[in-house]
Amino acid sequence: MNASFPLPSQASAADPFKPSRRSVVGGLGALVLGVALPQGARAQNAAAGIKPGTRVSAFLEIRPDSTVLFRSPFIEGGQGVFTAMAQIVGEELDVEPTRFVIEGAPPGPDYLLLGGARFTGGSMSVRKSYDTMRRLGASARSMLMQAAATQWKVPVATLSTEPGRVLHKASGRSLAYGALAKAAAALPVPTQVSLRASADFRWIGKSVPRLDVRDKATGKTQYAIDLKVEGMVHAAVQHGSRLGLDPAAIANEAEVRAMPGVQSIHRLPGAVAVVATSWWRARRAVEALQVTWAASPSASVRVMPADFSSEAHRAALAAATGEGIAAETAGDVAASLTGARTVVEATYDAPYLAHGQLEPPSAIARFNADGRLELWLPNQAPEMFQADAAKVAGLTPDKVILHSPVLGGFFGRHFLYQAAAPYTQAILLAKAVGRPVKVIWSREEEFLRDALRPLSVARFKAGLDADGLPVALQAVAIGEGPVGRWFGRAADKADDSAVEGIAGKPYAIPHRRIAQLPVDDPAIIGFWRSVGHSMNDYFYETFFDEMADAGKQDPFALRLRLLGDSPRHKTLLQAVGDLSGGWRRGPFSAADGSRRARGVAMASPFGSEVATIAEVSLNGGDIVVHDVWVAIDPGSIVNPAVIEAQVQSAVALGLSSALFEEVVYENGVPRARNYDSYPILPPDRMPKVHVRIVESGAPMGGIGEPGLPGVPPAVANAVAALTGKRIRSLPLSKTDLKGMAG
Amino acid sequence: MELTINGTKHRVDVEPDTPLLWVLRDELGLTGTKYGCGVAQCGACTVMIDGQATRSCVTPVESVTGAAITTIEAVEADPVGRKVVEAWVAHQVPQCGYCQSGQVMAATALLKQMPQPSDADISGAMLNLCRCGTYNAIAAAVRDAARS
Numbered sequence: 084m085n086a087s088f089p090l091p092s093q094a095s096a097a098d099p100f101k102p103s104r105r106s107v108v109g110g111l112g113a114l115v116l117g118v119a120l121p122q123g124a125r126a127q128n129a130a131a132g133i134k135p136g137t138r139v140s141a142f143l144e145i146r147p148d149s150t151v152l153f154r155s156p157f158i159e160g161g162q163g164v165f166t167a168m169a170q171i172v173g174e175e176l177d178v179e180p181t182r183f184v185i186e187g188a189p190p191g192p193d194y195l196l197l198g199g200a201r202f203t204g205g206s207m208s209v210r211k212s213y214d215t216m217r218r219l220g221a222s223a224r225s226m227l228m229q230a231a232a233t234q235w236k237v238p239v240a241t242l243s244t245e246p247g248r249v250l251h252k253a254s255g256r257s258l259a260y261g262a263l264a265k266a267a268a269a270l271p272v273p274t275q276v277s278l279r280a281s282a283d284f285r286w287i288g289k290s291v292p293r294l295d296v297r298d299k300a301t302g303k304t305q306y307a308i309d310l311k312v313e314g315m316v317h318a319a320v321q322h323g324s325r326l327g328l329d330p331a332a333i334a335n336e337a338e339v340r341a342m343p344g345v346q347s348i349h350r351l352p353g354a355v356a357v358v359a360t361s362w363w364r365a366r367r368a369v370e371a372l373q374v375t376w377a378a379s380p381s382a383s384v385r386v387m388p389a390d391f392s393s394e395a396h397r398a399a400l401a402a403a404t405g406e407g408i409a410a411e412t413a414g415d416v417a418a419s420l421t422g423a424r425t426v427v428e429a430t431y432d433a434p435y436l437a438h439g440q441l442e443p444p445s446a447i448a449r450f451n452a453d454g455r456l457e458l459w460l461p462n463q464a465p466e467m468f469q470a471d472a473a474k475v476a477g478l479t480p481d482k483v484i485l486h487s488p489v490l491g492g493f494f495g496r497h498f499l500y501q502a503a504a505p506y507t508q509a510i511l512l513a514k515a516v517g518r519p520v521k522v523i524w525s526r527e528e529e530f531l532r533d534a535l536r537p538l539s540v541a542r543f544k545a546g547l548d549a550d551g552l553p554v555a556l557q558a559v560a561i562g563e564g565p566v567g568r569w570f571g572r573a574a575d576k577a578d579d580s581a582v583e584g585i586a587g588k589p590y591a592i593p594h595r596r597i598a599q600l601p602v603d604d605p606a607i608i609g610f611w612r613s614v615g616h617s618m619n620d621y622f623y624e625t626f627f628d629e630m631a632d633a634g635k636q637d638p639f640a641l642r643l644r645l646l647g648d649s650p651r652h653k654t655l656l657q658a659v660g661d662l663s664g665g666w667r668r669g670p671f672s673a674a675d676g677s678r679r680a681r682g683v684a685m686a687s688p689f690g691s692e693v694a695t696i697a698e699v700s701l702n703g704g705d706i707v708v709h710d711v712w713v714a715i716d717p718g719s720i721v722n723p724a725v726i727e728a729q730v731q732s733a734v735a736l737g738l739s740s741a742l743f744e745e746v747v748y749e750n751g752v753p754r755a756r757n758y759d760s761y762p763i764l765p766p767d768r769m770p771k772v773h774v775r776i777v778e779s780g781a782p783m784g785g786i787g788e789p790g791l792p793g794v795p796p797a798v799a800n801a802v803a804a805l806t807g808k809r810i811r812s813l814p815l816s817k818t819d820l821k822g823m824a825g
Numbered sequence: 826m827e828l829t830i831n832g833t834k835h836r837v838d839v840e841p842d843t844p845l846l847w848v849l850r851d852e853l854g855l856t857g858t859k860y861g862c863g864v865a866q867c868g869a870c871t872v873m874i875d876g877q878a879t880r881s882c883v884t885p886v887e888s889v890t891g892a893a894i895t896t897i898e899a900v901e902a903d904p905v906g907r908k909v910v911e912a913w914v915a916h917q918v919p920q921c922g923y924c925q926s927g928q929v930m931a932a933t934a935l936l937k938q939m940p941q942p943s944d945a946d947i948s949g950a951m952l953n954l955c956r957c958g959t960y961n962a963i964a965a966a967v968r969d970a971a972r973s
C-alpha cells in the first residue's frame with residue numbers, strides 16, 4: 084500500500100460504526116465483498132505513482148447484491164453532488180443511480196481531481212470530474228464484462244450489459260454484477276474505454292431524484308454533530324473574545340469543577356474547555372468559567388486588534404488611495420475618460436458576512452491503540468485537514484484517519500481557516516484525557532470564530548459618449564480576497580477572488596481598467612458562496628444601471644446593446660426577459676394595487692452565465708421581493724431538478740445577504756452571536772423563483788454558486804427604479820426607505 | 826425523571842432544567858432532532874409535545890415529564906407524518922437537510938391540528954429557518970400533503 088495514506092478499506096475496518104454507510108439497501112454489511120485490488124497490485128500502484136481518478140477500486144465497491152458503494156471525492160452538503168456522481172458513474176457502469184450508496188472518500192491520492200488537489204468548492208465538482216467519472220464507470224463495466232467473458236469462455240465483444248447485469252444474448256445467459264465483482268477486481272483497469280453517446284443517456288441530463296432526500300426528511304441522515312464513538316466524552320469551549328488571546332487565570336475553577344457531570348477543565352490556545360458527561364453539562368460549565376485573558380505569546384496566531392471595528396475598516400478602505408494592480412485592461416481608459424461627454428462616479432461597499440450554515444461545527448478525535456489518530460469532522464478539503472491535524476497531533480499524515488460526513492450546509496464554511504474549526508481542540512483534549520472527545524461549538528462560539536466573507540469597497544468611474552453610451556470604465560476593488568489570504572498572493576498580481584465579478588464582465592466597453600487595491604483585512608476571511616462574485620456583481624451591475632441612467636438608456640436595452648458581440652449572453656438576457664413576461668422596468672401598479680418595479684443583472688460566475696430579474700415593492704420601509712426570474716446557462720447539464728433547486732437556494736442566500744446580513748465588529752468583537760442579532764432570510768421573505776435552464780453547449784459550468792451573484796444587484800436596481808434612490812451599501816435594510824414612493 | 830417519547834417510557838437522570846433537546850440527543854441517542862441555535866430562533870430542534878410543535882432547545886425537560894413527546898424518529902408512525910414525509914420526498918425538499926427534521930415536525934403538527942390550512946395558515950405555522958432556502962419547496966409540500 085501507499086505509505087502516505089490509509090487505504091479506504093483499512094480506514095473503514097477501524098470504524099466501530101459506519102455512519103455514512105447506513106444505506107438504502109441496508110443490512111448487507113456482513114456480506115460485502117468489495118472490488119479490491121490484491122495487495123501486490125496495490126503496492127505496484129503506489130510504486131508507480133497513482134494517477135488520480137483512475138483506480139477503480141479506490142472509488143467503487145460492487146456488492147454481492149449488485150448495489151454499488153461509491154466513494155465520492157466531493158462532499159455532499161445539499162448541493163446534490165452525490166446524486167450527480169451516481170448519475171454520471173451509473174450511466175457508464177450501467178447501474179441505476181438508485182442502486183448507489185455514496186460516502187465521502189477518505190484522504191488519498193486517488194481523489195485529488197482538481198489539479199492534484201481536492202476540495203469541494205468553486206462549483207467545480209461535477210464539471211471538473213465529469214470526464215474522469217465517466218471513464219471510471221466505463222472501466223468498471225469493462226472489467227465486469229471481461230470477467231464474464233472469462234467465466235463463459237466467450238469473446239468479450241459478444242457481451243452487452245443491462246442495468247446491473249452482463250448479458251450473453253447468443254446463449255441467453257446473464258450474470259449480476261455482484262456475482263462478477265470479485266473476479267473483475269483481479270483484472271487490470273483497462274487503459275482505453277469507449278463512452279456512451281450522449282444521445283443514449285438515460286440518467287445524465289435527467290431530473291433523477293436525489294439519493295439523500297428520504298433520509299433527510301425522516302431525520303436519519305447523520306451529520307458530524309450526530310456521531311458518537313465508544314467511550315466518548317463531550318467538550319464545550321469558551322473562546323477568547325478576540326483572536327490572539329490565551330486564557331491566563333480562571334477565578335472559579337474549583338466551583339465549576341464541582342458542577343454536575345464535569346470531568347476536567349482545560350486551557351487551550353485561544354480557549355478554555357470543559358470535558359463532561361454530556362455536551363449540555365460541558366457547555367453550562369464552560370460558560371460559567373470566569374477567565375482572564377492575556378495576549379498569546381505565540382507568534383503564529385493572527386491577532387485581532389482590540390480597537391478593530393468593521394466601520395473603521397470600511398472607512399479605511401474607502402480612503403485608501405492608489406490605482407491598484409490591474410486585473411483587466413483594454414484600450415486607453417485615461418484618455419477616454421478625459422474625452423467623455425459625461426463622467427459617472429460612485430463608491431460601493433459590502434459588509435462582512437457569516438456563513439450561518441445550520442449545523443454548528445463539531446469534531447470527534449480518538450487516538451487508536453495502534454497510535455493513529457482518527458477524526459470525524461465537517462470539512463470540504465480532507466487532505467488539507469488531515470495534514471493540519473497531523474501537525475497538531477505530532478504525527479505524520481498517514482497516521483491520521485479522517486472521516487468526512489455529509490455537511491449540514493457549508494457555503495464555503497468548511498475550508499481550512501486558521502482557528503475556525505474545533506478539530507484542533509478535539510485532538511488536544513483527546514490527548515489530555517486519554518479518551519475520545521467530541522467538541523461542539525455553540526452557535527455563539529460559531530459566530531465568534533467563523534471565517535467571514537471579506538468586507539470590500541469598490542470605486543467606479545465611467546465615461547459616456549454623446550449618445551449616452553459607456554465608452555470607458557475604471558474600477559478598483561479595495562480589500563483582500565480569500566484566495567490571496569489562504570493560498571498566497573503575488574505582489575504584482577490582482578487576486579481573482581477580490582476582482583471576479585468586476586473583471587470578466589461580458590459588456591463591450593472599449594476602454595477598461597479593472598484593478599485590485601490590496602488592503603489587508605484584520606479579520607479571518609474566507610470563502611462564502613460565490614466568493615468575490617457575492618458582492619462584486621452587485622457593485623458592477625448596480626453601477627451599470629447608474630451609467631444607464633446617466634446616459635438616459637433603459638438598463639435592459641443597454642445591456643442587450645453592449646452584449647452585441649456575444650450571442651450566448653444576449654440569448655440568456657432575452658431568455659430571462661421572456662421568462663418574466665417581457666422586460667418592463669416600472670414603476671407600475673400590480674394587480675394587488677402595490678407599486679412595483681423591476682431590476683436586471685447579469686453575472687458570469689464559475690463557468691456558468693446567469694441573467695436575473697427581480698420585482699420589488701415597498702411595505703412601509705421594508706423591501707418586498709415578489710418574484711425572481713433566473714435564466715442560467717451552465718453549458719451542459721447533469722440534473723435539471725438539482726440545478727433548479729440550487730438556483731432557489733442561491734436566490735435565497737443572495738437575497739438574504741442583500742436585505743439583511745452584516746457582521747459588525749466593535750472593539751475587536753462581533754456584535755451578533757446568534758441568529759437573533761444576525762437575521763437570515765425567513766420563510767415569509769422568500770420570493771417566487773422562476774428558473775429557465777439554457778443549454779448553450781459551452782463547456783460545463785458550475786451550479787452551486789452561480790445563481791447568487793445576480794440577486795443583490797437585480798433587487799438593488801429594482802429598488803432604485805421604484806424609489807429613485809440608489810443604494811450603494813449593503814445590506815439594503817440599513818437604508819431608511821420609509822416614506823419613499825412605492 | 827420519566828419521559829414518554831414516541832410512545833415509550835424512558836428514565837433519565839439529568840438536571841431538571843436541562844433542555845429537552847440535549848436529553849434527546851445525548852442521553853437517548855435520538856439525534857434526528859437537531860441543534861441549530863439553542864435560543865428558539867431556527868426551529869431545527871422542533872418536536873411535538875402533546876401534538877404541539879415545540880422548540881426543544883428552550884424546553885426544560887422537567888416541564889414535559891407528563892407529556893407525549895414525539896420526535897422525527899417516530900414521524901412515520903403517524904399517518905399525517907407519513908403523508909408529510911411522502912410530500913417532502915415528492916417535492917425533493919431537503920438540500921443539506923439539517924433543518925428538515927424540524928420542518929417536517931412543524932408541518933406534521935400543523936396538519937394534525939388543521940388538515941386544510943390556507944396559505945396564510947401555512948406561512949403562519951412554518952416559521953423555521955432554512956439556510957439552504959428550501960422555503961418554496963416546503964410550502965408546496967405542505968399544500969400537497971394537505972390535499973393528499
Ligand code: FES
Pocket residue numbers: 859860861862863864865866867868869870871880881882883
Ligand atoms: S435549536 Fe432550537 S430553535 Fe434553534
Ligand code: FES
Pocket residue numbers: 161441491492919920921922923924925954955956957958959
Ligand atoms: S435544507 Fe439546509 S438548512 Fe434547510
